[in-house]
Amino acid sequence: MVIRIRTRIAVLGIISAAVVALLAGSVWCAFQRITVLSPLALEHQADLRLVTALAPQPALTSEICLLAHQYRDATPDQRRLLQDRSITMLAEFKASWDRMIEAAPNHDQRDQRSLALDKGGEVFSLVAAYLATIDAAPANAAPVPAPGTAPTLAPAASALQAIDQAVADERALIDQVGATTNALLTLRESQMRSQVEETGSSLLTESLICIGIIVASNWLVGSSIVRHIGRAAGRLRSGTDQVATAAVEVSAGAQRIAQGASEQAASLEQTTAALEELSSSCSQNAANARQANVLATEASKTSQSGERTARKAAADAAAKLKELGEAITAIRTSYDKTTQVVASIDDIAIQINLLALNAAVEAARAGEAGLGFAVVADEVRNLAARSTEEAKSTAALIKEARANTERVQTVSASVQEHLVHALDREVVGSFQQMVGVVLKVSRLAGEVANASDEQAKGIFQINQAVAKMDKVTQENAAGAEEAAASSEEMQSHAQELTLVVTALQALLSGGQSALEAAPSVLRKPLAVSVAETTRPNHSAPASPSPILALPPCQRTVTPSRNGHAITQAERQLKPSQVIPLTDEEAADHQGDFSRF
Amino acid sequence: MTIQEMIDPADYRSLSELVYDRIGIALGPSRQSMVSSRIAKRLRATQTTTVRAYLDLVKADKQGEELMHLLDAITTNTTSFFREPAAFAALDEDVRARLSSGQRQFRIWSAAASTGMEAYTIAMLLAENGATARDCAILATDISTRALAACRAGTYTAEALAPVPPKMLARWFAREGDGMRIHASLRALVTANRLNLVKPPYPMRGPFDAIFCRNVMIYFDLPVRQRLVSACLALLRPGGLFLIGAAESLYGLDHPLSTVRPSVYRR
């Protein structure tokens, strides 16, 4: 389980604080060692004090000595003064003595000092005794000779001598104490110096150790923090990578859906268009059929009436034709008669011929028999009569035939005339047939019209359904479009996130400068692969520049959206050039904005 | 013939240029099938057979009538009532706070209103808080005249009204024809005007208490977004809300806003 970073930092803080406290403690100790309060320093100070206290002593002893020498020759007033002075000097001596006692830290010195002190005390008591002796001596007594000149002359002189001696001893003692103390001072000073040096170096090592500990613990904790953040960043990274990939997927998917929906909408649109065409052609059909119906009905009506006229014409024609037929029959009859006539004429002629031949043969043979000739002649005469009759009738028949032929001619002329109008017999038939067909057509056309109407109704319904489908699909397509746009946006966020995490990782691993490593997706145009992945497949990969299909604006200012290379010329364009401000501006904003 | 083949690349490019130039929508190559399917209707309606011929027609039309139709066709008008509800919750909270501090007048702008569902959602929200057309006004703007017409009509289908809470539906809508129509009192709150977001300056004085500029920047590139956001923010009062779509962000844009919650900012 990962220990919280905060805990780690707290631990680091505690360690650092402890180490600093340790260091401070040792500094304090070292300080203690070398300050005025350390025993060595105290001794040193006492020695110094001792030296100070010792300082007035030689002057004091010299002065008291001098005072003793001056005393005998002094006036009473002067003596009083000198006495007072000797008392103060004693007090001073005592004070100096006290200070010395106070200052004396060790026995040696104390001994030396008590010696000196004793000697000093002796000097003072000698002086006091001497002063008392002088005071007790008569005023006119010989003055005390100058010290050293006639020491043996009087007891006073010998007392003075003793004083001198004591002062000299005292001085020697004091010098000794001073020498000892000075020696001690020198010793202590060197001791103290070495102690300071020692402390300094131990402080140095201690602080080095402390720094080492702090650095080490910092490094340890820091690196463990970095490790943990690194691990977290790693996980974050794989997360954001996944998100980015998913975003690309989603975006591509959304685009595909959008494209699909668009295509669906487009094909629906085409369907609508086709249906509309169909319905219009269908209603056109219906209209045509209805028209055909009407026309056919009319045609059948007119053709019925036409039929009637045709019938009449036909009847006329038929009558005429009947007439013609009759005429022809008459012609044929007359022709038959004529033929009969001709046949009989023929027969007759043959018979006449035969008869005539026979008569001739017979008449020739009958020469003698002429009698037969007569019979034949009779016969020929009968025949001739009949022939005459026949000829007469033939002539009549021929006359009649001519008349009939004339009639046929006129009738056929009139038939022709009629048939030019009402066509000939065949056409009349096909006309009648046509009338029938027209009627059928009319009926069929009616059926077609009805069916077309039904069909048009169906198509209208289909059309409505398709329109609804179209609306829904359009909405779908719009939704998909919006989703595609949104997901593209999200994709760029995901990429931004990835870059931030990359920057964090770079920061942790101490690589290149993190911010340089991660320029913003949005700040800097970045090739987005969606366009690549979902670009409609119609744009052939062979196409050298997909940019052709991009608006210049995108090439200029937002390659990010569809991420393509920017050409040099386009780079020089500015949005203001791409979006010119025109006079049409006013049309961009319309309406009453007075409340806002 | 597939739909893509309907458009010659050069024609598609000039169409994209025109659209970007007019309304800032960047149509990449991936939008081609969408574009084809959407303008197919216009081609049919104008009885032109090629995109080039259609574009010539658009350019020749000095009234801009056909351009309007083209833009209607190109814009994606997806919207819904209470879309991304957190935005409306934020507005509601803000409105209540202002009401309790004594503010009575409200001006709110739905900057890409589409068919007005966003504007009417705001209207319901204000009305539920006791707003009247005397004090409050909502400006709904869009580039699509077709969408604006739907907004002015205020009639919606049952499916479209599905996200409206039943109580509000009962209070603010009345059955009319196949659908439901929003109350006249709410329609009075909303003014629907045509406004091109990518062509500032805008004709309003401002300031607005809140500006909804949602799900339209996804169609724009960065420079257009920057222009749009700067122009909008100039009309937003200090402390006013600026709301964007859930998928959108203000990354890479210069702005003085602080985040209230994702997609909701305060000036």
Ligand SMILES: C[S@@+](CC[C@H](N)C(=O)[O-])C[C@H]1O[C@@H](n2cnc3c(N)ncnc32)[C@H](O)[C@@H]1O
């Ligand atoms: C997807 S809709 C957003 C509707 C609503 N804001 C929402 O979030 O539900 C985007 C709208 O922005 C409009 N639009 C696109 N470009 C525009 C422009 N340049 N100026 C004004 N409106 C524009 C479109 O007409 C469309 O109705």
